[in-house]
Amino acid sequence: MATPESLAQSEYKYGFVTDIEEETAPRGLTEDTIRWISAKKNEPEFMLEWRLRAFKHFMTLVEKHQEPKWANVHYPAIDFANGVYYAAPKKTPASLEDVDAEILSTYEKLGIPLEEQKRLAGVAVDAVFDSVSVATTFKETLGKQGIIFGSFADAVQEHPDLIKKYLGSVVPYTDNFYAALNAAVFSDGSFCYIPKGVRCPLELSTYFRINAAESGQFERTLLIADEGSYVSYLEGCSAPMRDTNQLHAAVVELVAMENAEIKYSTIQNWYPGDENGVGGIFNFVTKRAKAAGNNSKISWTQVETGSAITWKYPSVLLQGDNSIGEFYSVALTRGYQQADTGTKMTHLGANTRSKIISKGISAGHGSNTYRGLVKVMPKAANARNFTQCDSLLIGDQCGAHTVPYVEVQNSTAHLEHEAFTSKVSEEQLFYCRQRGMSSEDANSLIINGFCKEVFQQLPFEFAVEATRLLEVSLEGSVG
C-alpha cells in the first residue's frame, strides 16, 4: 500500500519540453538588459523610463539585501546578476495561423487547443510562451463589445494611454523586491479592459508556459473593469521538469470601478520539483486588486498545487464604499514543496466587507503557511471581515502554520476568525471503505470535501480540472 513518502512520485503530466528555437537576452542584469528588452518590444519612451526607474530601485534593494526573508520558506540565494531575463520563440507570428506548429501542439497537450475548430467553447485564451504572448483567441468577438483582451505588449502599442494610466497604479514598482524586479524586466503578459456596463460574455483566460531552460518568467497582467462591468478571468500555468530552479516573478494588477466586479481564478501547476525536492519553480508573485469604486467587488480564487516554493498574497484594497473583497484558496504542498500564501484585505471605505477562506493541505514533507492581514483604516466605518483558515495534514512529516495579522483603526469594525487543523482520520477512511470505496477514492472524497467551499467558486470546467489535479497530485499519497 502507498505510504505518505510515495506521494511525491505521482506523475507531473506537464513536464515535457517543446523543441523550438528561442531567442534569449544576454545573461545578466544591467541597465543594458532593460534597454535590450524594451527595444525588443519596440516600446515607447515612457515604458523604458518606468522600467529604468524600477531597475534603479531594484538595484538599491539588492545592495541593501532587501530580499524578503520573513516568509516561512527556505531556499538557496538567487544569483540575480547572472540570470536570463528574456526568452521568446524566434519566429513571431503575425496571426494565429502563423503560430509555430510545435507551440500549437504544446498547448493542445496542455488541454488548451488554440486552433479555431478545437477551441474551448465560452473561453477566450491568451497563450503566453516563456516571455511572450503567442496567440489570443476570440479577439474579434470580444472586440465587438469594446472589450480589449490580448498581450500586454500589444496593449502598450495600441492603448498606451490606458497603460500609462493604470500600470503600477495598484502594485507600484516600489512595492516589494520582486515587484521591482518584475517592473524592470517583464516582457509580456495579458491586458484586459472591459468597457462601462459590459458583462464579458466569455471566460477570459491566460495560460502561462515556461519552456526555456534557464530563463525566468516575468509577466505582468493588468485588468481593468470599468463602471458597472463584469468579468471572470482565469489563469493556468505549467513548466517542464528540470533539475534546476527557475524563477517566476509575476505581477497582477486589477482595478474595479464603481459597481464593477472581477472574479479572478488561478490554477497554479508549475513544476514542483522531484521527490527529493530537486528542481521546480520559485513562484514569487505579487497580486493585488483595487476595488476603486463604490459597490465594486473583487474575488480571488486560487488552487495552488505546483511550484517548489509559492510566495503569494492576492490582496484587495477596499477603497470604494460598500466594496467587497474575497479570497478563496486551496494550497497543496507535497514532496518538499513549500507554500507561504494568504491575502491582505485593506479596508479603506465605509461598509466594506471581506471574506477569506483558506484551505491548506500538507502531505509528504510539504510545508504550508497561511499568512494574512486584515487591516481596517480609520475611515472604514462598519467594516466586516470573516476569516476561516483550515489545514489538513496527510502523514506525519508535513507541517501547517497559520499566521493571521489584524490591524484595526476603527472601533465599528467587526472581525471573525476561525481556524482548525485536522488529519484525514482513520475513522473517516474506514467509514468510506466500509461502504465499498477504495482507499484512494475515500481519500479524494474527503479531501475534495475539505476544499469544497473554494472549488465552488471556480467556473464549472475549471472546478472539474481542479478536482482532477488534486487527485493526480495526491495519487498514492495516503496508505
Next chain:
Amino acid sequence: MLEIRNLTASVGGVQVLNGINLSIQPGTVHAIMGPNGSGKSTLSNVLAGHPQYTVNSGEALLDGVDLLSMPPEERARAGIFLCFQHPVEIPGVRMDHFMRAGYNAIHKSRGLDEADPIQFDRMLKETSKIVEIDPTLLKRSVNDGFSGGEKKRNEILQMAMLAPKLSILDEPDSGLDVDSLRIVAEGINQLRSPDKAVVLITHYQRILHYVVPDVVNVLINGRIVKSGGEELAAEIEANGYEGLDQALHPSS
C-alpha cells in the same frame, strides 16, 4: 452464510475477543447481547475489517470465503455492511454523494450498472421512506449536524440502499427515543429476507421487542457463553448478566 471459528482479536495490544464461535444461516436475525466491555463492538469492527483491530487467530468465512484477509472495501463488496454505532462526520461531502460513491463502487465490483445522479436520487427518495428521513437532510454533509436519531436512521437507509448479504448492526438502538426506535426497528424488519442475515448487537432487550431475533447469543469476556431463542433475552432483562457470567466461570 457466516461461519466464525475460534476467533481471537486485540485492540490497542489488549486481547478482547477470546475465541468466538458463531454460525449464522441465511434468513436469520442473530442478536448478540452482553455487558459493557464484553467485546460486542470489537466483534463488529473485526468482521468489517477496521485497521485498528488485530486478528490473532481463528477464521471467519462468508459463504466459504475467507473474510479476514480482505481489506474493508472488499468485504463491503462481498456483502458485509456495518451499521456504525457512532457514524463519523465528513465535512464538505454531501451525504447523497457519499452514498452514491459507495453504491457505485459496490456495483462496479460486481459488474453491475452504476447509477447516475438522477437515477440514484430517485432510488434514494423512494428508499428514504422506509426510515422516514427527510430527503433534504441527504443534501447536507455526511452526518454533519445530524441528531442521534437521524444518524441511526441514516445508517439503516444506507443498509437499504446497499442491500447487503450480512448486516452487522452495532447498537442501532443506543440513544434513541421511542419513536426513533420504532422507525429504526421497522426499517430493519422491512429489510429481513430469506437470503439475507442480520447480526444485531445490543445492550438492552428493548429493540428485540420490535425486531424479534431467531437466535440470542450472550457475549461475555470475549466469548459467546450462551445461545438460545428470544426467551433468553427476557431472562437477561429479568436477571442481568451475572448468572451467565457464572456459567462461564463455574469455579468462581
